[in-house]
Amino acid sequence: MKKYLLYGFLIITSVLTLIPFFWMLGASFMLDGKASVFPPVFIPEPFSIIQYKVLFERLNVFRNFINSLVLSVLVTLFYITFTSMAGYAFAKYRFKGKKVLFNVLLSSMIIPSQVTMLPLFLLLKYMGFINTYMAIIIPGLANIFGIFLIRQYCISIPDSLIEAARIEGATDFQIYRKVILPLAIPVLVTLAIFSFLGTWNDFLWPLIALTDDSMYTLPVALSNLMLEHTKDPELMMAGSVVTVIPVIIVFLVLQKYYIKGIMMGSVKE
Amino acid sequence: MAEVILKNVCKIYEGKNKVVTDANFTVKDKEFVVLVGPSGCGKTTTLRMIAGLEEISSGEIFIDGKVVNALPPKDRDIAMVFQNYALYPHMTVYENMAFGLKLKKVDKKEIDVRVKEAAKILSLESFLDRKPKALSGGQRQRVAVGRAIVRKPKVFLFDEPLSNLDAKLRVQMRTEISKLHKQLEATMIYVTHDQTEAMTMGNKIVVMKDGIINQVDTPMNLYNNPVNKFVAGFIGSPAMNFLSGKIIGNDKLSFKSNGGSIKFELTANQSKRMSKYSDKEIIIGIRPENISIEKPNENSFPVEVNIEVIEPMGNETFVYFQLDGIQFISRLREYENLFSGNIVRLFIQVERVYFFDKETGDNIN
The missing domain is CATH 1.10.3720.10 (MetI-like)
Structure with missing residues (x-):
């Protein structure tokens, strides 16, 4: 029982820690304005690498x-x-x-x-x-x-x-x-x-x-x-x-x- | 191979701590010399000075006729086997053995030949690709010896190489090193605190105590003619029994122990040598094997003892008892009918009794 509680706690804290990371990753593949919504979206729709293009080509x-x-x-x-x-x-x-x-x-x-x-x-x-x-x-x-x-x-x-x-x-x-x-x-x-x-x-x-x-x-x-x-x-x-x-x-x-x-x-x- | 000579070698730490005092001895070419003594007697320091790992405070060390005081270890043409093996853990057995030769830029083919030759001598051929952690204690120690062999040095130095091995392996490695000495015909200096190792391996033994060399002699001479009480007590297992007492009489001298439990007449020869100790306190030494249950000859005197402990070893029996309140041990042939608590009569051979000066501890026999 103790083991399950421990694993449960570890999984929850890991997920909480990783949420901002996944949002960052998802948002980086979104079109302009798609990330600033509530509740936050994690999966880019449509998937785009435009931000990276801007980053490397223009900036x-x-x-x-x-x-x-x-x-x-x-x-x-x-x-x-x-x-x-x-x-x-x-x-x-x-x-x-x-x-x-x-x-x-x-x-x-x-x-x-x-x-x-x-x-x-x-x-x-x-x-x-x-x-x-x-x-x-x-x-x-x-x-x-x-x-x-x-x-x-x-x-x-x-x-x-x-x-x-x-x-x-x-x-x-x-x-x-x-x-x-x-x-x-x-x-x-x-x-x-x-x-x-x-x-x-x-x-x-x-x-x-x-x-x-x-x-x-x-x-x-x-x-x-x-x-x-x-x-x-x-x-x-x-x-x-x-x-x-x-x-x-x-x-x-x-x-x-x-x-x-x-x-x-x-x-x- | 070469001769090693130590002349008045001293080691003083921080200007005051004298750990080795006037060490003088010669290790002849192809000789196996053992430095033996209790912990802290300076034997390892002496070996490290020969190796060049410790500076010499005064005196001279010669290897192959050349003073090596100022030479770094690598230029002394020696090899050393350490107590803790000192194998490079990130290298395989082969690399460990080849390391010194690679540094010397020896030809690769020659390295291969020498490493394989040493591996064959030490039965390490099947372990050449293993790392030290995958070897047993005995195998690791053999690799350490192999690392020394491949370099074909003038002198081999061993610093308590067997003390980390279990008893059975120690006996096995002891014989292997002795065989190796014969096979390589090498000059070897071996440090140990174990008198059995010293007695069984060395052509010559250097007994040290408190930084001072007490005696340099062959194993049997050390055993039969120890120069003092320390050497007498250190060499031999179980150790010699000691008892304080007084020499009494004028012409025909006798010894009487302080507690009165031993009294015997000295032989004519002993009386002659001991005449100046008449009426003086001395210490006598009796080896356990010179106390027997049967009267060995006319020159023996009896003692009544109460057996405290019996240790049957199979081929012999150790019997513990007290004389004048001092623990004595005798080594008897197998006696199945002896039990602790028995009162028995034991015999001590007079001509085998050693006499030591009470002040200096010198053998005065």
Whole structure:
């Protein structure tokens, strides 16, 4: 009985959560004015891809889509590279000031990102990176959250694995690339998802750092669209679908790599 | 293969914690040397210093006649087998064994030959495509050994490789490693806390305690002529029995235990050697097998004991009793008619009694 109640509750909350999503999907395939009715309609009648045509042909959202994609992929790659190196170093290397440095970095977590936006903007302006991809990539290179997560994961990797590789002749970089990285795949994938979603969905920072229309990312371009086309909910929903679909794909593809017992069998605990 | 020499090797942590003090010993070419001692005695640290995984605070380590103090592990031409196997979980057995050779950029064909050869020696041929998680403990340990073999190193280092295996497998692997040593004719240094492993595997045993090497000798010499009370108690299973007492008399010396439950006359030879201990407190040591129920010879003295526990092992029986309030154990041939609570007369062979200085613990026999 308890099981049925639980399933019932889960089904109801899932449906409630998915209703807006399905409405968005349905509305994006409707003709102008068809979505603004009550009670809301979910199935487009007639089915039309006109909104997507407008989006890509007239409003040139494709350029913004590419901006978002390139930036999200690049930021994710750099983020994974730098956080994994730093996290590994903090977990497995002995160097002077390690604890102090790590604690200073950790304490920076309490500073809200909005507070750093102005100095960051000025810094990037001074470097000449405003309105370039670099303005998005550089602040996203690494953060303490990622470093912390990787460090915690690397701590669980036995030292003997690293020592065995060292005895076998591996250099520090080879150990990182051939032993640590493959073992850290679950946590790297988790972080990659966070980073990709964060960059893809970010609105405020691209709005500040990118000033040219052609450099806008999808969320910024869509918000501009909203101001111009407030009376076109169908067009808005088509824009939302274009924004959401890649995120869902990335999540679905990578979710199977989510943290799992990859370490099993390596060492006897 | 090569000789390994340690000269006054010390390891001090954070400038004050001395974990290894003046380690001196030589591992000859093709020799199997076992470092043995209780946990925390510095044996693993010594092995790690030979491997280059720990820096040496002072002293020198030679491998094949060359000082290796400053050499990184990869340039020492050694291979190490870890207690927890340390297999790369994302690689197959083949890849695990080939990893070191690939790093050295050895020709692929040569890698294949060497891996398959090692797999054959270790009966791992049918597991080459498996990942470590699909192997049993014993198989994993064999892969770890195989990873060492394929590199054909000058020296093999083993850090308690069998301590994670169950008792039966441990005995099996023990023989396999001994066979491997003969087959490869390799220099091997093996760390263990298990004195049985040490006794059965090593050509030579280094007994350590609190970072200090107590004795370096062959297994039988360690057993028969331990330099001190620690070595005497550590080597041998069940362990030697100890009892405090006093040497009394002038010419013909006797020993009397403090509680009075043992009193015996020393042999002429013993009296001669022990003359300077007359009227002094000492400790005697008696191995369990030197206490018997039948009088072995004229030079034996009897003790009346109340049997507390009997442990029949099939081929032999362990009998526990107390002397002067101290737990004693004797190893008797099968005695089906002995029961706990029995009062029996046991005999101790005088010439097999060890004498130790009460202050220093040194063997003064």
